[in-house]
Amino acid sequence: MSSAEIAAVAVTYAPFLGGMMVGCFLFGITISQTIIYFRNYKDDSLFLRGLVASALAVDTFHFVMVAEGVHNWYIFCKMPANYAGLALFHWSLGASIVATYVITSMVQGLYVMRVWMLSKNLWVAIFISFLSVAQLGFGLWLWEDLLVANSLNVLHQTKGQIGGSVELAATTLCDIAISAALWWYLHRGRTGFASTEKMIDKLILYMVNLGLLTSVASLLTLILWLVMPSSFAFVSLTLIRSKLYCNAMLVTLNYRQTVRTALGHGTQQSSRYVHDIDGGVEMNSKVSKNSRH
Template sequence: MSTAPIELPNFARTISGPTLLGTFFNLVLYGVLITQCSVYFKAQKKDRPWIRMLVVLLIVLETVQSALAIAYIYDRLVNNFGDLIAQATPTPLIQVETLMVGLISMIVQSFFAWRVRVLTGKKWLGWLVTALAVISGCASIVLSVLSWTLSKGFLDQGLILQNMAILWLVGATVTDTVITVVLVTHLHRRRTGFSNTDRIIDRIIGVTLQTGLLTAISAAINLVLYLTTSTTADQLMVNIALAKLYSNSLVSSLNVRAAWSYDANTVNTSSGVESQGSNARRNVFGNISHPTRHPEVFIEIDSHELRDVAAKSATSSHGVPDETVKQYHQDF
């Protein structure tokens, strides 16, 4: 009596397919990152040396991470084409790639933790965010090591592996959420009521929400896919590209300061107020005044009054330059 052949899962669909898509997303975001870094090094030449070195470090790490992802999918689809056992067996390439994702996210989150400490002036809050980032990053490192030992038969504790993955992704989601909430709350409280300053603060809040929530939501999606698709590797579609989201969020937050600086140094001319550095005399409608009999006295008075209003519009309620915008641009 013959027995029916055992039908093996289509590992090319359940494992290699999601990995290939994740590699595509990774490389697209890598191109975006290289463009962002090119803009950064051209526009932000006066940044602190350690910040510039941090960007260089991220470029190196992201390049290695992308190379690992490419090497892994090439090994699966070319070197081991048709070998179902090899398709289902984890390799050190994907394990180190996972470690790189956790390491990069920890570095970026630690940078934002420093930003939280400087902006809020609360050291304990900065250390709290740093601790959350380190816990999440260390969990990814432990996950990579456990995954390797499990594949070698040294450890047969799949539950421990799952717990480390949950700790890593939950920690990343919580850390990103805390960073976003703290920064947005602090910036919102620093609104002055003056349109120029508040407009810049609103833009900072917008960028903070976009970058912070994007990484938090991506980490959460990664976790959900990991927990709900036990027979596939769909989480790799997000996981392989996750590091690029973190690096892009950091570099984009550095690049966008140029626009904030421009707005902070430009006086609103919609009410006939001069741009800084202009010596042209203008009336309240913004037109160049033509000299008539004794016009200079009245025009000069109006011009000085308007300059005073413009100067106040770029200051805080205490009549001094808003320290939040100034500090955000200078320090970050």
């Protein structure tokens, strides 16, 4: 392989390096948010604490796998004897892809439970769950195809394009559906009491906007995937997706202290619906149960 060909490959894989650099910054935020969570919410249910710990573990695994992939392409494969490895689907990239799908499903699952506890609408919860399962299923289908072929060129073939497009579309629609459902059911909770109105506005701002953040990231990834199919420009966003989902979940959970403080200053009548909202966010933690008495 000539120097010009190596340089061309390096440019092609540049989004992997860019995604890792941004991921380092976001991973640091994830760690700090996790520390804040475990310090402030020691009374949370075992389910929630386990979910946060699992998300951090999977995201740490994702970070290490991306780092190994970048090391493989930018250092190991630059050795003349290893040039052929530049065109292969490295195992670490496959592991990071699976980690991304797992974290996405975990966080979307938490949001589905929140939507269910706010709405008690089974069909809405089933629809959102279907989209989340679809992104996981088609994502693993694409991963399996890459693993068998052992080549990144699969991403530019028909099967890879279909699998990737459906996975990204399902992820985007799921996030949009979650944001829309949260906005709708929070908006329905307006009672006319000033304290309740202010609290609901804040909940909408945090919950819905965090959902829109992941929606926009998924949508931009899908656009880059469809508009620039011959490049790996979409990868830079794909590599930070798990970090965005982790931080969205952690910020939402850590915001509950603000909700509790606001509830403590409200009347029982004006804050009754917000107690229900807080219960949905708390996911049956001990604090949520005590806040109702």
